Amino acid sequence: MALQFSPDRTLAMRKPKSPEANRARILAAATTEFAERGYDAASMDAIAGRTNTTRALINYYFGSKEKLYLSVLQQAYAEIREAENELRLDDLAPLEAIRRIVEFTYDYYVAHEYFVRLVVSENQAKGTHMKRSPALRRLNRPIVERLSAVIERGRAAGLFRSDIEPLDVHMAIAALGMFNVTNQFTFGTIFQREMGAKGDVAHRRQVVVDIVLTWLGSTRAAARSRAH
Amino acid sequence: MALQFSPDRTLAMRKPKSPEANRARILAAATTEFAERGYDAASMDAIAGRTNTTRALINYYFGSKEKLYLSVLQQAYAEIREAENELRLDDLAPLEAIRRIVEFTYDYYVAHEYFVRLVVSENQAKGTHMKRSPALRRLNRPIVERLSAVIERGRAAGLFRSDIEPLDVHMAIAALGMFNVTNQFTFGTIFQREMGAKGDVAHRRQVVVDIVLTWLGSTRAAARSRAH
């Protein structure tokens, strides 16, 4: 997904022929702006500026700031869902499949920081806008079903603990991957460590793989002892 | 520890006697406002409204919106640092000490959501304001040193792996605890699970304890096999 447009490409055309392209350009610019500044602070003018159009045109296409924002959110989720569909987990042994899921997720967040920022932004807004959009409320990310299937295979092979909920595994993967992006500035500053797409990404990703696989693969006995 | 602690602790009192109290009230109101809406979207007027004062007075006390924000951030970090200082880890066995750290961190985030929101907000702003404040750039949170000491004790006792960096442990603890708060709205909506201070907090906290202790306590051999 190309978020960075060369402004020159569109500067000349006053009246773009295709409204589809216009819509897409606005959506891309809005994605950047909303990801960059959050819903409230994002400016319709800034979005217009990024696309060489006007606020009026944006409202013509999307109706309002909130509707535009919801379109952005919807597309962002659609994109990650699409990417998740590309994973070929059935070809891999359970352990390798988990590793792939973790690495995919970790890398996706690093490569698509805008997605992470949008999700964070929506959470900072307490999910206000998501609540109002039936389409977004109905969202479900297939990654958890895939994850469940892999875990089931692993359990059948005696490789994974059976007292761990797949959703908790997903949460751990998401949390550890997101944190790398969401907290890169404060964490980086306070602990002097490069985060996000900077520094030793491979190492930090490997740590997450390690955490998740260790957890999933530990024996039940050990788990019991940890719980008092 | 009091759950759901509100920073706006002086909202009830109307006309404070001293300028000190005035300053404190403004700081408390600003904490709430900045946490609630983020830096850009926060309104000086709203802060004034929460304190029965005026925008002019706030500028008189703090100089500008950004300086006020930095004061808020500084105090928020000072408060968690203080709380971390209360932990009495030396009295505990390594394993129990780690458990206490994880639970403390998890609970602190749940109870002090405003702190989490401020940190997220500053990261969404890419650390812009933190960078400009020498005091904040010099921030250090003692928790990592305490954590290091505990891990060292655990290693000496042959309980913990020795190839894990304490900072990575802290990151895992912070990530898993923060995610519970930061992503409660989207995650909750998409996966139909109560997050944050709602739902089965104890279970979710126990999951985090389990993840961290399993990881720390796994054998080196197992770890080696996981890294290809």
Place this chain on the structure above:
Amino acid sequence: MALQFSPDRTLAMRKPKSPEANRARILAAATTEFAERGYDAASMDAIAGRTNTTRALINYYFGSKEKLYLSVLQQAYAEIREAENELRLDDLAPLEAIRRIVEFTYDYYVAHEYFVRLVVSENQAKGTHMKRSPALRRLNRPIVERLSAVIERGRAAGLFRSDIEPLDVHMAIAALGMFNVTNQFTFGTIFQREMGAKGDVAHRRQVVVDIVLTWLGSTRAAARSRAH
């Protein structure tokens, strides 16, 4: 006579076959909108919305907002003129004929509030648009001629005073009937009395009949004494 007649009589039908029908639908919707909000505040978009067409189409049919408005005004006057033509005054004794005129006028205003609102609106605009339309400037409402004829009959029969101008009679009838509709909200609120189509319409109409007939029927001597 149908009380509460709505000009928006075709709102239900969706896609009309002929451009004629389209024009009529737009006119009806425009009547409602202009009556409801006044010329300036009326929105071409709202009119388009009421007809499931677009602003562009309306301009295509009518040329501009003002031309549309003038068409609306013209039709509104044409309609009351038509209704006035239905009165069969020659069959009635002078006194009864006057009563019928008063009651017709009073009821017409109550039932066709949109007409009253359009007239008021045009007056609030100081007749700007009417002035520009030759057709509207040439408007004549036959009611006054009919009224004159009745008064003449009444005078010949010695029933009515002869020093009263028919136009003043018409003005009194119109004023008293219009006020009931035009000032229903402020008058109703301030004096706690239901106005317009609500409350005791029959009583209020009877008051107007009483006023007009008393005035017309009073003796010249009495009138002279009243004028100092």
Place this chain on the structure above:
Amino acid sequence: MALQFSPDRTLAMRKPKSPEANRARILAAATTEFAERGYDAASMDAIAGRTNTTRALINYYFGSKEKLYLSVLQQAYAEIREAENELRLDDLAPLEAIRRIVEFTYDYYVAHEYFVRLVVSENQAKGTHMKRSPALRRLNRPIVERLSAVIERGRAAGLFRSDIEPLDVHMAIAALGMFNVTNQFTFGTIFQREMGAKGDVAHRRQVVVDIVLTWLGSTRAAARSRAH
């Protein structure tokens, strides 16, 4: 009440010393604008322009367009109430007192067209704003009480009919006086008669006096015969 300001008087002063004067100037300008164009069509910018200030300042003083409008309405009603208080009806015989009330009302509307236009405008808006203002909802215009007292005196003296409600008398007076102003443009155009403050004001006012006095003074028997 001076609605027409010489703009020169205030053009030089950038920062008026007295906020009171500023408030008054804005209120005066707003009165003119709202009376001229109605609530919806009135422009905050135009009001600002009339006072050499800015929209922001007006909002600073009045909070919003609607609050400003309500202040205008309130002042307009306060002014007519004040004027009504100046009437010295007790010194006059009942018949003369009624004549004075009719003439006062008629003249007030002619001289204070802005008041009539505001009232009409609020009615065109269906009383929306008045409903929201407790102060305006509580309005009562003392003229009706004065009128009642005079009518009572007249009845006691055997001069007036006793089956007429004072409120209906007030309504007739108001209706006939208002119509002269409110419908001056359409009525004038259609019937070629000067209305409002133009033409033979004295004659038209005398007609209203005649109508009201004739009605009030007619015998009961006559009235009975008119009601079928």
Place this chain on the structure above:
DNA sequence: AATGAATGAGGGTTCATTCAT
């Protein structure tokens, strides 16, 4: 030490109209 007054900039949205097709 403290504050009411004032303001320029920018916020999102609605508007009537134009124009190429």
Place this chain on the structure above:
DNA sequence: AATGAATGAACCCTCATTCAT
């Protein structure tokens, strides 16, 4: 004959800040 696309202007309101007192 009819319409989707596009736009510049104007709409009301909120903002953080300045300044005289």
